[in-house]
Amino acid sequence: MPARVKKLIGFAAFLPALTLYFFAAAALGERVPDIQLLKALYFLLAGIAWAFPAKHLITWMNADPPSGPT
Numbered sequence: 001m002p003a004r005v006k007k008l009i010g011f012a013a014f015l016p017a018l019t020l021y022f023f024a025a026a027a028l029g030e031r032v033p034d035i036q037l038l039k040a041l042y043f044l045l046a047g048i049a050w051a052f053p054a055k056h057l058i059t060w061m062n063a064d065p066p067s068g069p070t
Contacts, residue, residue: 003062006063009061010060010061014057017053018050018054021050022050025043025046029042029043
């Protein structure tokens with residue numbers, strides 16, 4: 001698959017997924033008990049957690065295509 005197509009697919013998947021993640025994290029954050037330390041820990045973890053799947057997507061987007069017989 002050409003690099004430009006992979007980046008287009010990755011970008012098209014990343015933005016809606018990230019938007020949904022942020023809305024879901026905010027909605028779940030309202031269910032955290034109203035203790036400031038718990039809320040701070042939740043939002044700290046929720047703010048970092050999106051980076052792990054994004055790392056795999058970005059690695060896939062930037063990977064060289066496998067070289068086949070030419």
